[in-house]
Amino acid sequence: MIVTEKSKDRNTLIEVQDLKQYFPVNNGLFRKKYVKAVDGVSFHIERGETLGLVGESGCGKTTAGRSILRLYEPTGGRIIYDGTDITRVDMKPYRQKMQIVFQDPYASLDPRMTVGDIIGEPIDINNLAGSKKERNDMIMEMLQRVGLNSEHANRYPHEFSGGQRQRIGIARALAVNPEFIVCDEPISALDVSIQAQIVNMFEELQEKMGLTYLFIAHDISVVKHISNRIGVMYLGRLVELAESNEIVFHSVHPYTRSLISAVPIPDPESGRKRKRIVLEGDVPSPLDPPSGCHFRTRCPYADERCKTEEPKLIRVSNGHYAACHHLDRVREN
Amino acid sequence: MTASGTLLILNLRIRGVNVSKTLLDIKNLRLSFFTPQGEVKALNDVSVSMQEGDVLGIVGESGSGKSVTASSIMGLVSHPGRIIGGTIEFNGHRIHEMSEKEMRNIRGKEVSMIFQDPITSLNPVYTIGNQIREVIYLHTDLNKQQAYERSVELLKLVGINEPERRLKQYPHELSGGMRQRVMIAIALACEPKLLIADEPTTALDVTIQAQIIELMMELKRKINMSIIMITHDLGIVASMCNKIVVMYAGKVVEAGTTDEIFYNPKHEYTKGLLRSIPRINSEKHEKLVPIDGTPVDMLNPPEGCPFAPRCEKCMKICLRRMPEFTQITSTHKSACWLLQKEVFEQKRREGK
Numbered sequence: 001m002i003v004t005e006k007s008k009d010r011n012t013l014i015e016v017q018d019l020k021q022y023f024p025v026n027n028g029l030f031r032k033k034y035v036k037a038v039d040g041v042s043f044h045i046e047r048g049e050t051l052g053l054v055g056e057s058g059c060g061k062t063t064a065g066r067s068i069l070r071l072y073e074p075t076g077g078r079i080i081y082d083g084t085d086i087t088r089v090d091m092k093p094y095r096q097k098m099q100i101v102f103q104d105p106y107a108s109l110d111p112r113m114t115v116g117d118i119i120g121e122p123i124d125i126n127n128l129a130g131s132k133k134e135r136n137d138m139i140m141e142m143l144q145r146v147g148l149n150s151e152h153a154n155r156y157p158h159e160f161s162g163g164q165r166q167r168i169g170i171a172r173a174l175a176v177n178p179e180f181i182v183c184d185e186p187i188s189a190l191d192v193s194i195q196a197q198i199v200n201m202f203e204e205l206q207e208k209m210g211l212t213y214l215f216i217a218h219d220i221s222v223v224k225h226i227s228n229r230i231g232v233m234y235l236g237r238l239v240e241l242a243e244s245n246e247i248v249f250h251s252v253h254p255y256t257r258s259l260i261s262a263v264p265i266p267d268p269e270s271g272r273k274r275k276r277i278v279l280e281g282d283v284p285s286p287l288d289p290p291s292g293c294h295f296r297t298r299c300p301y302a303d304e305r306c307k308t309e310e311p312k313l314i315r316v317s318n319g320h321y322a323a324c325h326h327l328d329r330v331r332e333n
Numbered sequence: 334m335t336a337s338g339t340l341l342i343l344n345l346r347i348r349g350v351n352v353s354k355t356l357l358d359i360k361n362l363r364l365s366f367f368t369p370q371g372e373v374k375a376l377n378d379v380s381v382s383m384q385e386g387d388v389l390g391i392v393g394e395s396g397s398g399k400s401v402t403a404s405s406i407m408g409l410v411s412h413p414g415r416i417i418g419g420t421i422e423f424n425g426h427r428i429h430e431m432s433e434k435e436m437r438n439i440r441g442k443e444v445s446m447i448f449q450d451p452i453t454s455l456n457p458v459y460t461i462g463n464q465i466r467e468v469i470y471l472h473t474d475l476n477k478q479q480a481y482e483r484s485v486e487l488l489k490l491v492g493i494n495e496p497e498r499r500l501k502q503y504p505h506e507l508s509g510g511m512r513q514r515v516m517i518a519i520a521l522a523c524e525p526k527l528l529i530a531d532e533p534t535t536a537l538d539v540t541i542q543a544q545i546i547e548l549m550m551e552l553k554r555k556i557n558m559s560i561i562m563i564t565h566d567l568g569i570v571a572s573m574c575n576k577i578v579v580m581y582a583g584k585v586v587e588a589g590t591t592d593e594i595f596y597n598p599k600h601e602y603t604k605g606l607l608r609s610i611p612r613i614n615s616e617k618h619e620k621l622v623p624i625d626g627t628p629v630d631m632l633n634p635p636e637g638c639p640f641a642p643r644c645e646k647c648m649k650i651c652l653r654r655m656p657e658f659t660q661i662t663s664t665h666k667s668a669c670w671l672l673q674k675e676v677f678e679q680k681r682r683e684g685k
Contacts, residue, residue, distance in 0.1 A: 056538035056539070056540065056541075057538055161627045161628060163627060164627065191394035191395055191565065191628060192394060192565050192566075192567070192606060192609065192610060193394055193605065193606060193609055193623065193624040193628070194394075194623075194624075194627070194628070195609070195610075195623075196609035196610070196621040196622065196623035196624070197623040197624075197625070199611070199621055199623075200620065200621055200623055203620075218538065218539065220539070220613060221568075221610070221611045221612065221613040222611055224611065224613055225611035225618070225621065245616055248613055248614075249616065258540060259539060259540060260613070261543075262539045262540045262542065262543035263539055263568065263613050264542075264543075264546075264566060264568025264569045264571065264572045265568055265571060265572070265612070265613060265614055266567035266568045266571050266595070266607070266610055266612065267571055267595060267612070267614070268571045268572075268591045268592055268595050268596075269592075269596075270614055271568075271571050271572040272572075276543060276547075278540075278543050278544055278547055279540045279543075279544070282508045282510050282511065282541065283508075283538070
């Protein structure tokens, strides 16, 4: 576990310490196995900051986001919100401060509710509106804030396009005036030309409302664009954490390096010049991860030590952490 | 086609010799879906052509007609869709006139397709080996033993280890990347002239995506086939393709070589698309410039240029009539009134 430098800083909004989230899987009659979806992850997010989480499917990034919101009961570790340990407390008062925007704008909106009611529901639950008129005004304000207009309130989700639905999902999250939003792949289901609209909106809302984001996505170009810092996950563990440009241009973990080099660049010239590190094989099953370093089965630097010893996240430079036994060798290349 | 004719064509296919020959020529293709809500003009006057050895990228957002273009080449357009005009010529065949029976001889043999989601495109109740052999038996005279050897060879070709064991496995026992490799193996079983890849990596992780792209390019060199890559990811087309067609709302709006499209885009939609994507290789934080508005409702498409309602430089005429193509170079063309205007003004100046 790393001790974050700013753990006592007033600026830290969320701190996650050694978070563990295991899911039981019944395997046969008596044997019980666990999928260690998140296995000892620690990081902090500062107020007003965007922390990006990237990784391939099954790496635990979504689970991490949901555990922080206590949508799952964490198996171990601590979640500290604004100085208070919320790992085991009643979440009701915190739901208003912590919200989530989901990936699939088609599945995350109730098809039988009008847009007004969808946005109004969190307002009702938290008793934020004194009167009907006030409730209505709040809904209108939210719609406006996400670039929709008031007449949309009486319509149903199916009448909207994917991008507009995602706006509705964002308006619902904003309705309770939260401080922190987990954005779980909020743009992956959208068309390229619409993605930029939503990304810009997230940025504008952050500026206006002072929001803090945990931005989870597999599209590294987008995460790099929106995040101040990026955490890279592999099979339930955080393998590297640093400032965005640092991750993209000066990463030291072999997995991060290959991940970044695999992102296709929309520029033929630099695409041709670039050296690609193509990884061998697939991501191992999370049910039965390799011993020691999880990445060793696909890592060109792996040796005996990686088999037996799990690498800890260590400080590489100021604010840059990586978990690898062979950082020196990787950096030589 | 007679047996001797087939042989002749097989003999003529000398590998490694790169004579530039038109492989695919789609002209003024119109295709509509007749739905209860009305006619959806999925393809409206689409012309695409490619030479042998080309890697052609078709980009566009959902509903732009890129996948329908691909299915029409495969002869896979089904009810309520219908080709209502135009021609498709592929490798000497007039696809638009062929019957289903004739199409079956070509499909899988001269042109193959791989799809976005390998789990739904593979049959869950048959083994991998069974599904590969099916294509081999259909198009060649190989016997059981030879077909088995060929399937092992194919799996090796697409980089699957322990091919003998994999042949006995079912699709659900493989990972996503593996399944896509199997799909490619099936598609390549008869060494087609053209491989159509419809968003083949969208469902895959980025490191696996890199593997599949690498594999496709390597196979292209090995068996000298052409590829049509359908995707919405401009990064993928930039790294794979030598030609690009940009589609919007069932129309081709711009076509050119990869460098022309990326470094000298002429259509406002192409320009907008390029401005709206974040670049991983830039250190500065540049604000993205999105394309405003929402994609076209294909049931009620606007008159004139389909992009006009979202275009910043929209003029009166854009809303009324679709512009003709302006030829910028011999390989680069774009359909935009602004270009027509330029051409007109230039002519007038020269006239004086």
